[in-house]
Amino acid sequence: MAQSPNPPSIDDLTTSFERDQNTTATYDEAIEYYKKLSLRYPDISVATAGLTDSGLPLTEVIVTNDGVFSPDQIRANNKVILFINNAIHPGEPCGVDASMMIARDLQTKHRDLLEHAVVVLIPIYNISGHLNRGSHSRANQNGPKAYGFRGNAQNLDLNRDFIKTDTKNARSFNKLYTKWSPEVFVDNHTSNGADYQYVMTLIATQKDKMEPSLATYMTESMLPDLYQKMAEKNYEMTPYVYANTTPDEGIAGFLDLPRYSSGYASLHNAISFMPETHMLKPFADRVKSTYFFSLSMLEHIDRNHDQLIAARKDADKSTKTKLVHDIAWEIDKNVIDTVSFKGYTAKYKVSKVTGQNRLYYDHDEPYTKDINHYNTYTATISIDKPRAYIIPQAYSHIIDKMTANGVQVEQLDKSKMMDVEIYRIEDFSSPSSPYEGRYLHRAVEVSKSMELTQYHEGDFIIYLNQPIDNYIVHTLEPQAPDSWFAWNYFDGILMQKEHFSPYVFEDLAERFLQKNPNIRMKLESKKLQNPDFAKDAFAQLQYVYEQTPHYEPTYNRYPVGRLMEK
Numbered sequence: 001m002a003q004s005p006n007p008p009s010i011d012d013l014t015t016s017f018e019r020d021q022n023t024t025a026t027y028d029e030a031i032e033y034y035k036k037l038s039l040r041y042p043d044i045s046v047a048t049a050g051l052t053d054s055g056l057p058l059t060e061v062i063v064t065n066d067g068v069f070s071p072d073q074i075r076a077n078n079k080v081i082l083f084i085n086n087a088i089h090p091g092e093p094c095g096v097d098a099s100m101m102i103a104r105d106l107q108t109k110h111r112d113l114l115e116h117a118v119v120v121l122i123p124i125y126n127i128s129g130h131l132n133r134g135s136h137s138r139a140n141q142n143g144p145k146a147y148g149f150r151g152n153a154q155n156l157d158l159n160r161d162f163i164k165t166d167t168k169n170a171r172s173f174n175k176l177y178t179k180w181s182p183e184v185f186v187d188n189h190t191s192n193g194a195d196y197q198y199v200m201t202l203i204a205t206q207k208d209k210m211e212p213s214l215a216t217y218m219t220e221s222m223l224p225d226l227y228q229k230m231a232e233k234n235y236e237m238t239p240y241v242y243a244n245t246t247p248d249e250g251i252a253g254f255l256d257l258p259r260y261s262s263g264y265a266s267l268h269n270a271i272s273f274m275p276e277t278h279m280l281k282p283f284a285d286r287v288k289s290t291y292f293f294s295l296s297m298l299e300h301i302d303r304n305h306d307q308l309i310a311a312r313k314d315a316d317k318s319t320k321t322k323l324v325h326d327i328a329w330e331i332d333k334n335v336i337d338t339v340s341f342k343g344y345t346a347k348y349k350v351s352k353v354t355g356q357n358r359l360y361y362d363h364d365e366p367y368t369k370d371i372n373h374y375n376t377y378t379a380t381i382s383i384d385k386p387r388a389y390i391i392p393q394a395y396s397h398i399i400d401k402m403t404a405n406g407v408q409v410e411q412l413d414k415s416k417m418m419d420v421e422i423y424r425i426e427d428f429s430s431p432s433s434p435y436e437g438r439y440l441h442r443a444v445e446v447s448k449s450m451e452l453t454q455y456h457e458g459d460f461i462i463y464l465n466q467p468i469d470n471y472i473v474h475t476l477e478p479q480a481p482d483s484w485f486a487w488n489y490f491d492g493i494l495m496q497k498e499h500f501s502p503y504v505f506e507d508l509a510e511r512f513l514q515k516n517p518n519i520r521m522k523l524e525s526k527k528l529q530n531p532d533f534a535k536d537a538f539a540q541l542q543y544v545y546e547q548t549p550h551y552e553p554t555y556n557r558y559p560v561g562r563l564m565e566k
Contacts, residue, residue: 050172090148095188143283253375326379420561
């Protein structure tokens with residue numbers, strides 16, 4: 001492609017970080033920089049991709065070596081798509097500056113790394129947080145001089161919003177991500193927590209949640225290669241330091257649920273990572289390590305693109321055809337690996353503020369030793385995949401979210417009675433205060449039964465056997481930790497709409513028990529077993545009411561049917 005007339009000079013393509021290594025680009029500087037890149041290098045595209053809560057659009061940058069910007073054509077050319085996200089937490093801006101330099105350098109000294117890959121990146125995801133610029137919100141962080149704020153314009157953490165999509169950011173992201181459906185996804189971060197010698201730690205998608213072909217490829221090929229390449233670049237990495245106390249007492253693999261960026265991407269069968277640079281290291285090193293991580297990833301892709309594409313295709317096939325889905329996990333503390341870890345000795349001394357013992361890490365006593373790494377999770381809930389889910393059209397807002405993620409949805413062309421498996425919500429717990437704007441349900445317990453159910457013309461039916469089945473199952477199964485039920489989208493079923501007046505219902509209850517002696521026996525048995533129940537007249541009437549036809553069948557009845565027939 002022809003170069004733009006009057007393109008920017010090389011000097012104009014020096015980043016603000018390169019001019020001052022304790023500075024990160026502002027929003028305007030970053031977007032203007034990519035526009036300059038696209039003017040000088042026609043193999044770079046800059047476009048908008050939907051609105052954000054800030055009122056400003058999400059920006060999509062595509063970096064190629066051939067000017068092909070169509071996802072379908074790129075896949076036809078057998079190229080790997082690497083998707084990089086930056087500034088989801090704008091106080092952690094390493095990726096903003098690293099990606100600016102990567103995009104430029106891929107057109108100059110590293111252009112060969114685009115022979116088998118295309119880079120798609122979001123310069124700044126949380127735009128409103130990035131615009132909320134200051135120097136104090138990251139109290140424990142070593143630079144830069146000014147940076148953005150973690151919450152967005154709704155004061156929501158976007159790295160908890162990938163499934164619930166309460167923000168315009170997440171809704172635009174879902175569509176953009178689905179458009180590209182990358183093989184590899186990277187979301188750049190900076191960590192809080194313990195002190196140690198590494199500039200960068202790494203969260204990889206929890207392997208036990210992934211399809212086997214991707215888990216094997218990531219653990220046996222990609223991760224060892226990335227760790228080696230980063231060490232060769234003098235930025236040795238370690239797994240993310242997820243510890244209850246100090247690292248020398250052991251670290252655990254992070255369970256990246258779908259609310260998080262990497263967990264969301266894994267539902268789409270991407271290998272996904274959150275590089276976490278260390279808050280106490282100089283900003284210059286944090287940016288450079290992030291730059292080298294992207295470079296190392298592209299080096300790996302360049303040499304292994306065929307195997308990576310094959311692993312992804314196998315994963316999509318597995319997702320479509322498997323009959324059982326795991327939807328919840330817990331760590332298996334009986335499976336213990338070890339990692340060689342470079343830390344600082346943890347010590348305690350009397351605090352000059354509180355007078356109590358306080359923790360500190362002694363940099364005069366570095367160590368290298370093997371520590372325990374708990375990185376195996378086992379499924380605690382598994383479900384048999386239905387043939388299809390049927391969703392009443394009253395929940396069309398959920399369907400909008402699913403189609404944005406590539407889910408193929410049909411509608412019934414006529415009303416009909418269908419024999420489906422129905423869940424009833426038997427128990428759950430919710431926090432006393434909101435979590436990211438919602439009262440997230442946990443520990444959900446269900447019962448299930450086959451019920452002949454009336455569905456109407458226009459109701460939605462989602463047949464399984466799609467490459468995106470993992471997303472479908474994890475959002476529609478109420479026991480999944482990030483399901484639509486967990487995020488309060490079905491809370492209307494959790495409240496009774498009709499009740500009874502005890503003085504009126506007494507006579508009706510008496511007649512009902514006369515006609516149903518078996519229920520009378522159960523009532524008397526319950527009174528014998530529970531003295532408090534025996535003293536509570538209203539509780540006894542409520543028990544009888546729940547056995548009568550007057551008790552509303554929709555209460556606690558999950559409205560999504562599971563079609564089980566072959």
